[in-house]
Each structure stands twice: as C-alpha cells, then as structure tokens.
Amino acid sequence: VRGKADPGLWEALLEYGLDTVADGIHVVDAQGHTVLYNSATARMEGLRPEEVVGKHLLEVFPSLNDETSTLLTVLRTGKPILERQQTYASFKGRKITTVNSSVPLTFKGRVVGAMEIVRDITRVVEMSERIVDLQSRLAPRGPGRERSPGSWATYSLEDIVTVNPAMKRLKSVTLRAARSDAPVIVYGETGTGKELFAHSLHNSGPRMGAPFVAQNCSAIPATLLESILFGTVKGSFTGAQDRRGLFELADGGTLFLDEINSMPLDLQPKILRVLQDGNVRRVGDLDVRPVNVRVIASTNLDPMEAVRKKSLREDLYYRIAVISLRIPPLRERRDDIPSLAGHFVAKYNKSHEFQVRGVRPGVLDLFQRYPWPGNVRELEHAIEGAMSIMDGEFIEIHDLPPPLLVFSMKPAGAMDNPKKPLHESLRELERGILQETLRRCQGNISRAARALGVPRQTLQSKIKRLGM
Ligand SMILES: Nc1ncnc2c1ncn2[C@@H]1O[C@H](COP(=O)(O)OP(=O)(O)O)[C@@H](O)[C@H]1O
Numbered sequence: 001v002r003g004k005a006d007p008g009l010w011e012a013l014l015e016y017g018l019d020t021v022a023d024g025i026h027v028v029d030a031q032g033h034t035v036l037y038n039s040a041t042a043r044m045e046g047l048r049p050e051e052v053v054g055k056h057l058l059e060v061f062p063s064l065n066d067e068t069s070t071l072l073t074v075l076r077t078g079k080p081i082l083e084r085q086q087t088y089a090s091f092k093g094r095k096i097t098t099v100n101s102s103v104p105l106t107f108k109g110r111v112v113g114a115m116e117i118v119r120d121i122t123r124v125v126e127m128s129e130r131i132v133d134l135q136s137r138l139a140p141r142g143p144g145r146e147r148s149p150g151s152w153a154t155y156s157l158e159d160i161v162t163v164n165p166a167m168k169r170l171k172s173v174t175l176r177a178a179r180s181d182a183p184v185i186v187y188g189e190t191g192t193g194k195e196l197f198a199h200s201l202h203n204s205g206p207r208m209g210a211p212f213v214a215q216n217c218s219a220i221p222a223t224l225l226e227s228i229l230f231g232t233v234k235g236s237f238t239g240a241q242d243r244r245g246l247f248e249l250a251d252g253g254t255l256f257l258d259e260i261n262s263m264p265l266d267l268q269p270k271i272l273r274v275l276q277d278g279n280v281r282r283v284g285d286l287d288v289r290p291v292n293v294r295v296i297a298s299t300n301l302d303p304m305e306a307v308r309k310k311s312l313r314e315d316l317y318y319r320i321a322v323i324s325l326r327i328p329p330l331r332e333r334r335d336d337i338p339s340l341a342g343h344f345v346a347k348y349n350k351s352h353e354f355q356v357r358g359v360r361p362g363v364l365d366l367f368q369r370y371p372w373p374g375n376v377r378e379l380e381h382a383i384e385g386a387m388s389i390m391d392g393e394f395i396e397i398h399d400l401p402p403p404l405l406v407f408s409m410k411p412a413g414a415m416d417n418p419k420k421p422l423h424e425s426l427r428e429l430e431r432g433i434l435q436e437t438l439r440r441c442q443g444n445i446s447r448a449a450r451a452l453g454v455p456r457q458t459l460q461s462k463i464k465r466l467g468m
C-alpha cells in the first residue's frame, strides 16, 4: 500500500532507497532495456550502473539469449519465475551464480516491464563443488579398495561404549539391520552418537568395503543441495558441468543424509523417488541412471514431531523409517557416564600423552546430576578440556568448563523454588560461589579474592555478611 507523498519522495526512493538494500534489483522495460540497476546488482556483476542502464540486456550480457534470460522470458510469457538458479559470465567475463526471482510488471493489463531480484550465491556454489570433489577423493572406489583411514566410515560397533541395557539392545539391532538394504532413520538429540551408529551400520554389513558418503542437509539452499545429491549435466543451466552427485558417488555403498528434516521440502519428494525406483536423474538430464545405495537418514528430534512441524514430509518419513533407531539422551542412561568418562580419559591420555588417572568422586556426582544438553559430545569435550588445563592426577570440579562449573555452584533448590524472594536466592547463589572458590583456594582469602576479581576487603565483608 502506497501512502500519499510528495512525488519527489518516490524519486528519492528510487535514487537512494533501492541502493541500500542487499539484494540486487534489476528492472527492464517492455523492450528489454534496463531502466533500473541498483548498486547491489552492480557489485555482484562487477559492472557500473552507467554501463547497463539504457542498454539492451543482451548487449550487456552476451552469454545470455532470449531463452536463458529470465527477465526476457518473463517479458515474453508474462508469468513470474521464482527462485531460479543461474550461472553466467558477466560482460567482463566474471563467472557468477545467483538465485533470481523475476516478475512481470503490469499496468492496466499490459506488461510494461519486468523486475528481477538477485541473490548472489557464487561462493556457496563454489563450496558445493568443493564438497563433491572432496567427497569423491575421500570415498574408496574401484575393485579391491581397502578401508583406509581416509575412507568415510571410520567407526564400528566396538567403538560404541555402553553398559546400558537399552543401548546394548540398540547395538544388536544395528548388527541385524546391517544385513539388509532397507532405509534406516537414526534419531536422537545432538551428540548422542547418531553418526557413530550410521558408520556402524555401514561397517557391520556387506557394504563395508564400499563408499560411505555423508552429507549434512542443513543450511544448504534447495537448488544447491539438489545438484550436490543428484549431480548435473552440461547445459542444465548456463555454466553447468557434467558432474556426478553424491548418490552416484555412494553407488554400492551408503549415503548418510544427516539432519534430513532440514532438507528443503520441495527436494524431499526427489529423495523419495530414488528410494522407490532406485534411479537418479541428474539436474537437467532427460535420462535416469540406476544406483545401488543404502540410505541412512538422521533427525535430531522425533521424526513424527518433524512430520507434525512440517519439516519432514510424511510420505518420505514412512519410506525412510522402515528401520528406526532412537538413541536415548545421556540423561536417560546415566549408568553410561562412568564408563564413558573412563573411555575418554584413556582416549586423550593416548592421543595427547597425558597421564591423567581419572575423575574425582565429586566430579562423577556432578556428572550424575548435570542434564547434559550436549550429550556424549559435551561429556567428551568437558573431559578433553579439563585434561588440557589441569595439573593434578585426577580431574577436579574446577577443571571443568563453565556450564558444569556454574551448575556445580548452583545450590540445590535455589532455582527450583520460585516463591523465594529474589534477594534470598541471590544470597544463596553468592554463598555457593564463595564456598566453592574458597575450597579451591584451600581457604586462602587473598587468592580467592584474586580469583573472583574483587578486593580482599570486599570478600571478607561478604563472608561476614553471608554468615559463612
Ligand atoms: N557411546 C559412545 N561411545 C564412545 N563415543 C561416543 C559415544 N557416543 C558418542 N560418542 C562420541 O561423541 C561425539 C558425538 O557423537 P556423534 O555420533 O557425532 O553424535 P550426533 O551425530 O548424534 O550429534 C563423537 O566424538 C563420538 O565419537
């Protein structure tokens, strides 16, 4: 809705306003001559607006034609083209890739021009090409390929440390599931060991010598993820090359689609199609190619929840959840904490040549109470971090990272009773912090004051005031 304003305001908006937005805006008249070309577009395309405005599009972009230019196509058809990926060489020969949306501009039922909104994804495309190249170098290939440390599935079932009955059952289910080719979904909170299970599935079955290719599906735009997964053929969009995608790379082996609920919804049916007929179609290809790939998918929330939240299509869910493994969070299997802690102490003693003998009982108590939002990964990093800064033989509470330290200082109950006045909760919290610091400093008030960053007198008066 446009309000009433001085006509000069609209002029100023065109002049300055459109130049401050980050997306490129490019407007052509009904004949295809540029009438507006903002600075974002100029920056992306490496041109100056003076070189473009007033000229016909094909004069400035000689690598485009009536068919491949979205602006000219929109002028011709009068229909918008949304989220189209384009790679082209600019007038000066710089190769850029953009995601464009072009809409016709109509006035009294007549197409009077077209506008394009341009987002530069050149860097992301370069990255996606690097991803496929790297994966293809890491994946083993050819007959007689050996499992080398560079091949992808590095973990197997023996690497999953557990004494918990539910986890042990999960390991034996994994062993049996490894014999089949059915798709699997592995779900659990971050850091519970989903990747470990995906590797183990691959390495416990007949595909163990074949490639294991993993791709995280989050944070990659739909158009790119599609060419990463399915590959491209020359000419599918300007600048596209004949390239294999990850499905073809994983042929004979396993493709691990990590965080599949972050995969754009319009791409999900294409995964479903491969699972149903075993063929992939490279982007822009007329033909399909058969692939023999086992798909393992992961989600960090209950997949039914993902379906309800519309981040996972229901039909795809039923197809990939033929076998479904739920990895419980660490707080649901606290019996695993001591053995995992011991395992990680041994692991870092070996790799970093430390001589740590273990963790203090007080630390284990703390571990048993702490909620572990980052699960096993958080435990592993807490231990690695402590081992890197400690000087004793046993890990102490004060060697632990801040979330655990803060949790250890939280006096039981202070946070749980909302009816308590704030100043009382704060007193308790302060008392807990002082007690813990004094304990660490063996009762030496000067050292504790330094550790807390307060003058000695302040600490002394606080101790008195808190009745410690
Ligand atoms: N049961 C376990 N035994 C040994 N290490 C584990 C176990 N579970 C997780 N880890 C370790 O914790 C880290 C996180 O595991 P990962 O499989 O990447 O979690 P997720 O994929 O669920 O986020 C990895 O370094 C992994 O080796």
Ligand SMILES: [Mg+2]
Pocket (backbone or CB within 6 Å): 191, 194, 195, 258
């Ligand atoms: Mg993971």
